[in-house]
Amino acid sequence: MSPGQVRTRFAPSPTGALHLGHAWSAILSHDFAVTHGGTFLLRIEDIDGTRSRPDHVAGILDDLAWLGLRFEGPVFQSERLASYAAALDRLRAMGLVYPCFCTRAEIAASLSAPHGAAVAYPGTCRRLTPAEVQARMGEPHCWRLDMARALALAGPLAWFDHGRRVEADPAPQGDVVLARKDAPASYHLAVTLDDAAQGVTDIVRGVDLFDATHVHRLLQALLGLPTPRYHHHPLLTGPGGRRLAKRDGAPSLAAQRVAGQDGRALADALRRGELPAGLSLAKP
Template sequence: MIVTRFAPSPNGSLHLGHAYAAIVAHDLARQRDGAFRLRIEDIDAGRSRPELINEFLDELAWLGLRWDGELVLQSTRLDAYRAAGERLKEMGLLYPCTCTRAEIAAAATRTGPDGPLYPGTCRRRPPSDEGQAAWRLDMSRATALAGSLTWFDEIAGEQVADPARFGDVVLLRKEAPASYHLAATLDDAADGITLVTRGIDLFAASHLHRLLQALLGLPVPRWHHHPLLLDDHGRKLAKRRGTTGLSALRLAGEDGPGLADSLRSGRFGTGIRLSEGLDWLP
């Protein structure tokens, strides 16, 4: 059975881009007699706003979207993230890093999907304080252990995994229990997700997530990277740029199911368009 999910973070109100992503995941599940799950990615304590969770639930219901099973809070899974981190440490695949963002930006000579590519500074020296360190994946050792990997996207087709483009990525953060990459990969496995739907801006992340699945012995889903809603400057919609939130539309009395049908039909509103294929990347 196909199982999809929508997994927003409660660090800001949902907007039309979120609504489109939720509709894609919901409709694919319904069209194939599957299940649509809802997960809240709330482990970033510094940015998460718990009061937004009920707002999210109200807005999905207002759009006419119904999820299956219980709501899952990522914050209930901290032990699972720690256990996965310890397993990777025992495999000799993680090392502590005390470099600051400024130090990394100054030393980096290349850029990866998540920003300046880490130059491996702490891989070559003992850390001064592991308690204040992030833990990075030794990409060379990890890819050598995993070997050649592939993954399948329903739009782009079969892909040869290329996680090395991320360099020695952080998996256990100093300010949160796990990085997005580790937490999302573990969560999708725990929730039985068989089709991971998300925006094309996260296409590159799937190369890394496929590697983590191989290292941790997790099931491998299929992916469906859908286009993004863009503003009139070609940027993906974002609340910080003044994108109207769903809560404002709902409270103004707009018809939720009607708005959802408009998004399904490609009627996005003035100044909003859909990105094209794999050509748009942040």
């Protein structure tokens, strides 16, 4: 890596307060950029219109400053909707996406996998005729990637994770959603386009997103975008080995700020591997 050329990013959603798991990921991404003489970027993934809130954006900025992290930005996804629409139009013109009218309940009813098992969409709407599609376009629908066609066009793909070559295999994830009525771009589409637009060279993020990288590598190939280097890191977990999550009420950084804790000291402790009581680092 050439000094000064590395660009990493931290891309939280303003749907709740940040917790120690976010701090861990942000610190790793920040320090990677600093170590290589590069730039650490902040992106706010705020296109979930029903849950994204300005006060959470303010909290994110306060939390990162409290931790002593300097960043460039932020860039807001909500300001990039035209780029998502253009990419979806391009994939549509290539014959690689199709409208899906199935509800979640209908999809669940069509599957026979064991309870809790990860399953791919069975491709119900992919089999609709053009006339059937046209007749239903007034109904609520999402846009799905035709995985088989996309893979046939892209051919074999790979990326590098911690310098190790990984063969891309997105097929098991099926025809993933790229856009919905309530979200102009799915996580897969938005993050792939945003990383390219921001010139991100190295993506430092949790190992829980490793599987998503298979899809992102495919989208990069289809849209002619560069492929960053990836560095998926282990997650911080709480009691019982569960990863920290907003929905499970993980203790927020804001609460620790209000309590008078020293954010820079906390960041340095995390760097040394000194974790707060009850937390541990998941094994790879």
